[in-house]
Amino acid sequence: MKNKTTLALVSLALSTLLLGCTANADVKTTATPAKKPNVLVLMFDDMRFDSFSYRGGPVHTPNIDALAAESTRFDNAMTTTGLCSPSRAAMYTGRWGHKTGLDDNVELYHSRLSELDLKEGGLIKRASEAGYLVGHVGKWHLGARGTEMRGAEIDLSHGHEPRERFSRQYTPYAKVAQIEGYKNGKLDKNNEKHEYWLTLPGGYKDTNAYKKVLNGQKMLKQVAKDERPFFGVISFNQPHPAYRVPEPYASMFDPSKVELPSNHGVKRINKPLAQDGIWWPWHDVSHMSEMDWRKSRAYYYGAIAMVDRIVGELLQTAKDEGIYDDLHIVLLGDQGSMLGEHNLYDKGPYAYDELMRMPLLIKDPKQQSRTVTRQVSMLDITPTLAQWMQLPADGEVDGHSLIPLIEQGDQAEQGHADTALYAYEWYNGSWFGIRAVRTPELKFVWNPGDNRDELYDLQKDPGEVTNLINNPAYKKQRAQMVQLLKAELARVDDPSLAKLEYHAKAYLR
Template identity: 80%
Template sequence: MSFNVIKRTLLAMCIVSQTACSAVDNTAQATGPLQKDKQPNVLVLMFDDMRFDTFSYRGGPVNTPNIDALAAESVRFDNAMTTTGLCSPSRAAFYTGRWGHKTGLDDNVELYHTRLAELDLKEGGLIRRASDAGYFVGHVGKWHLGARGTELRGAEFDEGQGHEPRERFSRVYTPYSKVSQVEGYYQGKLDKGNEKHEYYKTLDGTYEDTEAYKKVVLGKAMLKKMAKDQRPFFGVVSFNQPHPAYRVPEPYASMYDPATLELPANHLAKRVNKPLAQGGIWWPWHDVGHMSDLDWRKSRAHYYGAIAMVDRIVGELLQTAKEEGIYDDLRIVLWGDQGSMLGEHGLYDKGPYAYDELMRMPLLIRDPNITPKIVKRQVSMLDVTPTLAEWMALKPDGDVDGHTLTPLMKKGDQAEAGQPDTALYAYEWYNGSWFGIRAIRTPEFKFVWNLGDNRDEFYDLANDPLELNNLIKHKGYEKQRKEMVTLLKAELARVDDPSLKMLTYHAKAYLDPQQKQSAH
């Protein structure tokens, strides 16, 4: 029986027995494995739609001294990949350590016109597992996996949820107002401050007036409470920032001059020989035909300002941990659930594609017992879950689709020398629309299988890192395509992906170049 079950039982007995009440306070002290000197304290800092390439520690355009300082104390995974470029599926993968075809969570929840309302409560994930192991579990901020999901899984400190409702199985949010707002932009109508608030917005007030700061305050309160508790703790502070639309107050809104921003070569690049769905309007703000060059620049400038604000957020939370005396041995994970498009390939936000700007994510892992280093091998978000489970000695709760990162953290890239350096990515649904995308990435190449289209993608990342040229039909890459398809088949087989059966048929022309493909 877990500590929390014992505690709840004893609390129920308090009305008839003062001895039982005393036992509640003494149980944790009597249970050796639950003491802080036995089990590590863990803090996860999670951000929404945060790209991998913006921080100053990566040579990016935004000065991020607090994140840089954490990076200097951490193992940097500079080639970390999300599972899905969409909020709910990526978060479900993180908490459970499993792909969506196993958990049933492969689309956003609670947004039009999704078929899903929540992650099945049978999928307790890290929160339930840590709670059952006797950890003090806290969660602040965005969850996006169903109403009251953290509370129902055992989080004792459960505050500051994101946009999700607090009532289970509520009607989905439908963006009627956003449709008319974007239509107005085509008519020359602008929002307050002559801005386009579905893309960029200067918020009234200051940093202390933002929704993000409210979560900072709650995060600090959680850390202070955890510092006083005798149990080890597992805490998550999850922010909506810097998710589009990019909305920040001053001074962040004016921190970067739109006119002087350096734009990548794939900015507004025409999509040639690309899948049809990439140009779809899957959310009203995907309609970007009204965007001027200055609009795009302002959106990017506001995103950079949001990252500067994120850096302040990180600094304040870690400073609180230091002031409370829990920082020195604290294990920390900082990550973003996926990237975001800032105009690359003419795209905004996220959608059914596998471009690096969306597929890659930032990942820092601090273990004070491990020497900081940079790992260049590709790792998956799914690898973070078993790493955390290993730290906290959590009991297994099902399939493990990733692998612990501890060997890479201790020995660096050489820990997996000679093994295939691959990353698997999927994009099954977007708010009720099905695409069935699977992608396999190596440092040199990327193959994207678009099951919901008849045009696949193949990129030579070494020579075309911006993924401008789809080489799926190029005869000079037949061998490489065959190798990538073989790697994809192996990964789909490893994780029991049901799409493997269809790939077996679709891949014949790639595996046997003498056969003609029926499409493309």
């Protein structure tokens, strides 16, 4: 009798549990799904991390500062590659170039590549397929009509790239003679060097950047009238060198008063040979005087002031249209740029902080503002946005979601070391294969196309002037950094790992 009673009670409990599960299942199927967020990405080209007033920089940037005050500031954000197309491909896909095939610039002399493979749909295609209204304005630099073919309904992707697929590459023939002219004392209009700084005719509203602002505003107004969730990118060529701005930005900063960093113009000693290369005509800076460098820097600062105006006008439109308060915003630069540090200009095959670091602000309207000092990567943006937007996966992702850091700050459990991985595989058809790993204290740069690697003590030498790779006092730290790099390459299935293991044997003895 006791066993029968027990059996009956068990049967009753199971029946109740099954009924409860059925009821819960019914509730789940009828529950209203959470509203998907609207997401806006503001991307700028070759924009350094260190110029804004919210970072203590020399340029008054009230609009960007106001956004920073509402956002998570990632003060140690790192790009994947100091080159436009690879860094942008990483941002859209969340994958390294050895997986996407996009590890060089596209459409430029003398690159191997014309576009990001259409199989790599990235955030744009994923958002479109998930029911988002997708828009893109401005620079894309991943192949002609790439946003349109991935499902962008609002497609105003007019940067400097062509609109026809597989166009012949831009080749800088005219620039060769122009740089030779500078070396012979010849200047451009207004006694300027237009490959380094240029006063544009007219005013702000006459610039190509302003045309993108107008298109961006047009997109935001369309978004406000659409019931679907929105994913949009407004991408600018500014402040990419040469630094081209109209008045009042051209004369906003006195060149004679700009402060030059300690590593400005320093002679490169014990550095890889590639850093001496003239990869574009304007990389030959032998003609640049100190005042030339100062003018170039002053015009860059003017460009940042204009960027701040751009940001302010776009965000004001979002406010006017009533979409700002719940708008998720990402503001970033695709990489930095050299302004004379190490006597280098623009970008090239190296891993200096001025190129490797980038600005990154992420506004989640549900979260309080904070500053995160932990290193994060361009690759981390993709899983963050995908998690926000509830996007289905499209393959493995090499980054980590930033949402724990947005919600909890530096104390968030990350499950991985505070490191940043960086690569410079190709530069317009020239192979380098560079890999670098950075911690808050040290940076190790592996140069497999050279027989000289680099190690920097970022605490004692933040300007990365002294290469410590053969300094016996840093033997232990060098071995630790090599092991970190090996672990990161293994994590992302980088095919260069086997070569690193062979090259690094001497460092691990």
